[in-house]
Amino acid sequence: MSYPTQLFINGQRQSSKSGRKITLLNPSTEQPVCEVDAASPAEVDAACTSAHKAWENGWRDLPPGKRAEILFNIARVLRDNQQWIAKLEMEQIGKPIADARDEASLGARVFEYYAGGVSRLYGQTIPVARGGFDFTLRQPMGVTAAIAPWNFPFPIACWKVAPALAAGNCVILKPASISPLTALALGELASQAGLPPGVLQVLPGAGAAMGDALVTHPLVRKVSFTGSTEVGRRIMELASRDLKRVSLELGGKSPNIVFADSDWRKAAESSPMSVFANTGQDCCARSRVFVERSIFDEFVARFVDATQKLVIGDPSKEETQLGPMASMAQRSSVEDFLVDARKGGARFACGGDRPVATGAFVSPAVLVGIEKSSRCWKEEIFGPVAAITPFDDEASMIKEVNDSPYGLSGSVWTHDIRKALRVSRAVQSGVISVNCHNSVHVEAPFGGFKMSGIGRDLGMTALEGYTELKNIYVAD
Numbered sequence: 001m002s003y004p005t006q007l008f009i010n011g012q013r014q015s016s017k018s019g020r021k022i023t024l025l026n027p028s029t030e031q032p033v034c035e036v037d038a039a040s041p042a043e044v045d046a047a048c049t050s051a052h053k054a055w056e057n058g059w060r061d062l063p064p065g066k067r068a069e070i071l072f073n074i075a076r077v078l079r080d081n082q083q084w085i086a087k088l089e090m091e092q093i094g095k096p097i098a099d100a101r102d103e104a105s106l107g108a109r110v111f112e113y114y115a116g117g118v119s120r121l122y123g124q125t126i127p128v129a130r131g132g133f134d135f136t137l138r139q140p141m142g143v144t145a146a147i148a149p150w151n152f153p154f155p156i157a158c159w160k161v162a163p164a165l166a167a168g169n170c171v172i173l174k175p176a177s178i179s180p181l182t183a184l185a186l187g188e189l190a191s192q193a194g195l196p197p198g199v200l201q202v203l204p205g206a207g208a209a210m211g212d213a214l215v216t217h218p219l220v221r222k223v224s225f226t227g228s229t230e231v232g233r234r235i236m237e238l239a240s241r242d243l244k245r246v247s248l249e250l251g252g253k254s255p256n257i258v259f260a261d262s263d264w265r266k267a268a269e270s271s272p273m274s275v276f277a278n279t280g281q282d283c284c285a286r287s288r289v290f291v292e293r294s295i296f297d298e299f300v301a302r303f304v305d306a307t308q309k310l311v312i313g314d315p316s317k318e319e320t321q322l323g324p325m326a327s328m329a330q331r332s333s334v335e336d337f338l339v340d341a342r343k344g345g346a347r348f349a350c351g352g353d354r355p356v357a358t359g360a361f362v363s364p365a366v367l368v369g370i371e372k373s374s375r376c377w378k379e380e381i382f383g384p385v386a387a388i389t390p391f392d393d394e395a396s397m398i399k400e401v402n403d404s405p406y407g408l409s410g411s412v413w414t415h416d417i418r419k420a421l422r423v424s425r426a427v428q429s430g431v432i433s434v435n436c437h438n439s440v441h442v443e444a445p446f447g448g449f450k451m452s453g454i455g456r457d458l459g460m461t462a463l464e465g466y467t468e469l470k471n472i473y474v475a476d
């Protein structure tokens, strides 16, 4: 298999001038995958300069129909290369191959959606008091930076790149240091699909080494970031110096609320994957499970039973549902949480051990009777750990649900429509699913309340977020 291992600047592969490289390690086998060039601040400057040139010299003023055509072409080329993208993702972060294929296809779908969005970027006509003719215009910003995480490297890169391009911006994409391959593939495939040089550039490297240079570069007008709350806060501080626009998709500690009047058996069977999918490395993971006391014991038994049936292991096998953690470092971080939980007296209904000797594997853990003051209850673990707790009344349960600095997603299970709406409104989060766990729809806004973020990815809301809004008044 071929690996894209060089920086992608101005339509060409380039070696890093600093000579710095990152060695990627397959977290399933602990074997090296390949070495990738790491960008330095000098290359950030080169990329921003060529992006700005590409913007001024054509991309900004391209007729919308032509821009849409190129985005549709990108989607087609991504679909043609679905298997390659999926294998790169599997090797760099241990993503199960079936999931990796689905995510490659989701990326293509995102480009199709925003190709259609190009011609729906409407303004308004406004009947202003003094008469005349007043209207609004959505205009591109210029160079935007897209900083992506390692848990869903390819689809999240597409969530940011596609709407930014559709709105007429150029993009510098910075993938996480352990997951650059699919971002580099996106840059190269987009170029093959007809995207002009400089419109999308990809700079792998550690955030600490070149992130500041990118976020503070004077030509960058917006930073769209997905990652940890801690880094998001730093990006916002840096961006505030010259009032760059930011959108931040950050961490979560989402609730899964199960009432006794719901199809709770179905909830118990489906809920494990709402927290353990992607081996729990999911900002939407419903890791705090609130279950009405009358069904609690049977719910826990069914949840544990469904968890123990999950197929964990070699991500190259079609049947695998849970691969390894994305890195050995991430496994250590999760295991630290588990040590804390044991010390705090939590009961492990199942999991929390290493199922195989090689690779960054952790078996999914179900904790019962956990202290509400413990780290496992309060902090984002970003690993396969669920804590289940009983509740007696709706009002105090909602208070507990909202007693979190985060507010990204959540599920509510009930057959009572009034209760479903009441609870959905009361939970402080950007996304709620009723009687299911689907948080992400390409067509709908996705993002968080409170410390889960600012701004939205996906839907027409994200497309508008890559524009400046201008008001034009024409006198009579």
Ligand code: NAD
Pocket: 147, 148, 149, 150, 151, 152, 174, 175, 176, 177, 205, 206, 207, 208, 210, 211, 212, 215, 226, 227, 228, 229, 231, 232, 234, 235, 248, 249, 250, 251, 252, 282, 283, 284, 380, 382, 408, 447, 448, 452, 453
């Ligand atoms: P991270 O914050 O460590 O890294 C995210 C990206 O930021 C990487 O590309 C990293 O290299 C870069 N970065 C790091 N330091 C930087 C700096 N100083 N300047 C600029 N860029 C810098 O996060 P992660 O570990 O890759 O991802 C996990 C986190 O992402 C979790 O908290 C998870 O909840 C969150 N996440 C949120 C969403 C969402 O949509 N809300 C989706 C996926 C992941």
